[in-house]
Amino acid sequence: MATTTASAGTTVSTRTRTRRGTQHGRVTPWLFALPALIVYVVFLVYPAFSSLFFSLTDWDGLSPDYHVVGLDNYRAMLKDPVVKQAAVNNLIWSVVTIVVPVVLGLVLAVLLNGKVRGKPVLRMVFYTPGVLPLVAVASIWGWLYNPQYGAVNALLRDIGLGSLAQPWLGQNSTALAAVMVPAIWLRTGFPMLLYLAALQGIPQDQYEAATMDGAGRFQQFWYITMPNLRGANYIVIALSLIDSFKVFDLIYATTYGGPGTATQVMGTWMYFNVFQYYQAGYGTAIAVVISLAAIAVGIPYVRSQTKEHQ
Amino acid sequence: MTGKTYTRRSFLGATAVAFAEAGLSACTGAGTNSSGGGSTSSSGGGSNNLRVFTYEDNATIGTFKAQIAKFDQQNGTTTTVDSLPGSGAAVYPDKLRTELLGGSGPDVWRIWGGQIGAPYAKARQAADLAPYYTKYGWDSRINQNAIAGMTFNGVKSGVPFFLAGMGGWYNKALFAKAKVSVPKSYAELEQANDALVAAGVTPAGVGGKYGWDIMRLFEYLLEQSAGPELHDKLLTGAESWDRPEVVTAFTNFKKWQDKKWIPQGALGLDPADIEPAYVQGKTAYTITGQWTEVNAIQNAKKSASDFGTFQLPTDHTPVRHSGFVEGYMINARSGNKDKAAALIDFLVKPETQKALGITGSTVNGAEPDKSKLPLAYQWSQINKESPFYTVQDQAFPKQQTDAYFSVQSDILQGKTSPAEAAKRMQEIVSSWTQKQ
Numbered sequence: 001m002a003t004t005t006a007s008a009g010t011t012v013s014t015r016t017r018t019r020r021g022t023q024h025g026r027v028t029p030w031l032f033a034l035p036a037l038i039v040y041v042v043f044l045v046y047p048a049f050s051s052l053f054f055s056l057t058d059w060d061g062l063s064p065d066y067h068v069v070g071l072d073n074y075r076a077m078l079k080d081p082v083v084k085q086a087a088v089n090n091l092i093w094s095v096v097t098i099v100v101p102v103v104l105g106l107v108l109a110v111l112l113n114g115k116v117r118g119k120p121v122l123r124m125v126f127y128t129p130g131v132l133p134l135v136a137v138a139s140i141w142g143w144l145y146n147p148q149y150g151a152v153n154a155l156l157r158d159i160g161l162g163s164l165a166q167p168w169l170g171q172n173s174t175a176l177a178a179v180m181v182p183a184i185w186l187r188t189g190f191p192m193l194l195y196l197a198a199l200q201g202i203p204q205d206q207y208e209a210a211t212m213d214g215a216g217r218f219q220q221f222w223y224i225t226m227p228n229l230r231g232a233n234y235i236v237i238a239l240s241l242i243d244s245f246k247v248f249d250l251i252y253a254t255t256y257g258g259p260g261t262a263t264q265v266m267g268t269w270m271y272f273n274v275f276q277y278y279q280a281g282y283g284t285a286i287a288v289v290i291s292l293a294a295i296a297v298g299i300p301y302v303r304s305q306t307k308e309h310q
Numbered sequence: 311m312t313g314k315t316y317t318r319r320s321f322l323g324a325t326a327v328a329f330a331e332a333g334l335s336a337c338t339g340a341g342t343n344s345s346g347g348g349s350t351s352s353s354g355g356g357s358n359n360l361r362v363f364t365y366e367d368n369a370t371i372g373t374f375k376a377q378i379a380k381f382d383q384q385n386g387t388t389t390t391v392d393s394l395p396g397s398g399a400a401v402y403p404d405k406l407r408t409e410l411l412g413g414s415g416p417d418v419w420r421i422w423g424g425q426i427g428a429p430y431a432k433a434r435q436a437a438d439l440a441p442y443y444t445k446y447g448w449d450s451r452i453n454q455n456a457i458a459g460m461t462f463n464g465v466k467s468g469v470p471f472f473l474a475g476m477g478g479w480y481n482k483a484l485f486a487k488a489k490v491s492v493p494k495s496y497a498e499l500e501q502a503n504d505a506l507v508a509a510g511v512t513p514a515g516v517g518g519k520y521g522w523d524i525m526r527l528f529e530y531l532l533e534q535s536a537g538p539e540l541h542d543k544l545l546t547g548a549e550s551w552d553r554p555e556v557v558t559a560f561t562n563f564k565k566w567q568d569k570k571w572i573p574q575g576a577l578g579l580d581p582a583d584i585e586p587a588y589v590q591g592k593t594a595y596t597i598t599g600q601w602t603e604v605n606a607i608q609n610a611k612k613s614a615s616d617f618g619t620f621q622l623p624t625d626h627t628p629v630r631h632s633g634f635v636e637g638y639m640i641n642a643r644s645g646n647k648d649k650a651a652a653l654i655d656f657l658v659k660p661e662t663q664k665a666l667g668i669t670g671s672t673v674n675g676a677e678p679d680k681s682k683l684p685l686a687y688q689w690s691q692i693n694k695e696s697p698f699y700t701v702q703d704q705a706f707p708k709q710q711t712d713a714y715f716s717v718q719s720d721i722l723q724g725k726t727s728p729a730e731a732a733k734r735m736q737e738i739v740s741s742w743t744q745k746q
Contacts, residue, residue, distance in 0.1 A: 062432075063434070149592075
């Protein structure tokens with residue numbers, strides 16, 4: 001009996017310790033995460049839910065009063081021609097400013113990974129635009145595109161292509177494309193650096209073995225380089241995707257959404273409604289839609305890539 | 311709409327309380343402080359700290375700060391000045407709005423009149439200044455037309471200090487090169503434009519980025535084709551825009567571009583770049599106000615005698631020009647309204663206005679010095695004799711103004727006809743007037 005009792009006591013004591021340990025083990029990670037969680041909740045979750053609520057109101061963004069209008073703002077978006085135009089512009093912007101800088105970045109990285117003279121200088125030259133303030137970039141390109149005195153038209157005239165000289169930012173047909181050029185210029189350096197780092201991590205012996213097996217340069221690129229860049233691709237495309245959804249400042253500073261509304265994107269149109277038209281309820285509804293679109297596009301991609309990594 | 315009215319503060323307050331219970335009130339308290347204001351005191355006569363928000367640029371900010379320092383010295387106050395120079399009425403109001411919603415905002419801010427200043431009065435962010443008008447006798451010292459430009463629904467929400475009159479500002483050397491003189495009629499202006507183009511000079515330097523600069527050309531063309539009475543009725547929506555006079559104005563607007571009387575690709579040009587081009591000798595003239603004498607001519611170290619200014623000819627009596635007012639408002643939630651009003655009173659004293667070099671002061675006895683600002687002085691005399699029509703971006707709310715700028719843009723790109731543009735303008739204006 002005594003043994004049994006002792007054994008039972010030991011078992012109870014062990015269970016208690018285990019339960020306490022388990023409880024402690026459950027709480028400890030949360031304690032560590034708490035400071036970051038507080039910041040996350042206060043500065044992201046709370047404003048996000050607050051915005052969601054205001055998207056259901058007719059608040060003008062200045063007055064102390066507002067009315068709850070249900071889904072009226074979302075219905076109004078369906079009838080707003082600028083929203084449709086902005087959504088199309090966003091789509092074009094996303095495709096072009098993801099694909100072109102990523103491809104150019106990869107090409108430059110491959111070229112700079114070889115035996116090239118002045119490699120550090122070239123890397124700096126290609127990366128520097130990415131660290132310039134966007135408003136400064138907008139001013140620089142605004143002058144370059146000046147129809148009368150700008151370098152772009154001057155160059156075209158000098159090489160005998162004066163007929164192609166255009167008021168690049170002053171007409172609907174060219175304005176969006178003209179703003180995408182500085183965006184590409186800015187955004188090529190970053191993927192180039194990431195790809196360059198990834199390229200330098202590929203073991204040389206893989207290329208040597210492939211050469212021994214008679215693989216050509218293209219085959220080596222396709223069957224060795226590209227698979228080894230999968231990790232870099234994930235980072236580059238995910239960051240580019242996020243960047244393209246955030247587009248605002250370059251368009252705002254370069255064309256102010258014009259001419260007319262030709263270069264409006266969802267971000268700028270949201271800003272115009274909230275800050276300039278005193279339609280904060282409607283503007284935040286646009287912001288909610290932008291967020292949902294970004295989540296809808298981003299999450300499947302991130303999940304698929306995460307699974308692949310696991 | 312449910313019809314139930316909520317206040318933003320009650321929503322923020324309720325959620326903030328929930329956070330406070332979770333021990334987070336320190337992070338969310340700003341939005342619930344109902345006695346915010348630029349200075350921290352909660353009563354009208356509070357602390358000695360003031361904050362002023364303005365859009366003085368590099369050419370004028372030094373003088374402005376010097377006058378503020380003088381006020382501080384006389385009154386024992388400490389006034390902070392924040393300035394956001396740059397894109398005119400396109401960006402500054404956004405920044406001001408953000409500051410006000412941030413729970414604090416400046417005690418005093420500079421703002422344009424009309425529909426740019428109106429939202430701050432309507433939202434009760436700007437204080438009713440009637441008691442201070444009585445206290446300081448501003449009614450008898452300041453131009454009444456200008457006061458009307460900062461009075462909203464009968465509430466005097468601002469104190470105007472600047473009355474702009476906009477017309478042609480030209481480069482005498484380029485006019486001489488093309489052998490043209492100051493036009494006395496619209497036909498003469500068109501002839502002058504042709505002569506300037508023939509001499510290899512771009513006549514009118516206007517830019518379409520933001521819309522408001524090139525708008526000055528269209529509103530002039532509308533005044534010319536419609537005449538004063540109809541123009542005023544169009545601006546208030548009392549008459550339909552879908553009419554021949556408006557079609558004529560849009561037709562002429564397109565003509566100015568097609569005949570190269572405005573710069574190639576004007577729609578994409580930044581006003582900050584193209585407006586001073588007449589001083590640099592790149593365009594013959596521009597359409598602007600008195601500030602250009604300080605900001606463009608004197609800033610470029612040029613002599614005023616090399617330039618001239620004129621009222622754009624309308625062929626109507628009276629000859630009117632585009633105009634607008636600018637003034638100061640006081641934060642309704644400022645804890646220091648009395649001192650803020652004292653500061654404004656100091657700023658609108660004739661001697662302060664003269665020291666600030668205000669080129670179009672609304673204050674009696676503060677006309678610009680003829681020897682220092684001869685061209686601005688000329689406009690002070692024009693303003694006495696000629697009435698003005700409200701500049702269109704102050705006549706309409708921003709949303710309607712931007713829709714109107716889209717019409718301007720489409721006309722110049724040939725995407726819409728003048729007749730269609732007139733119809734679209736009627737839709738834009740009537741949708742606004744129906745909401746009122």
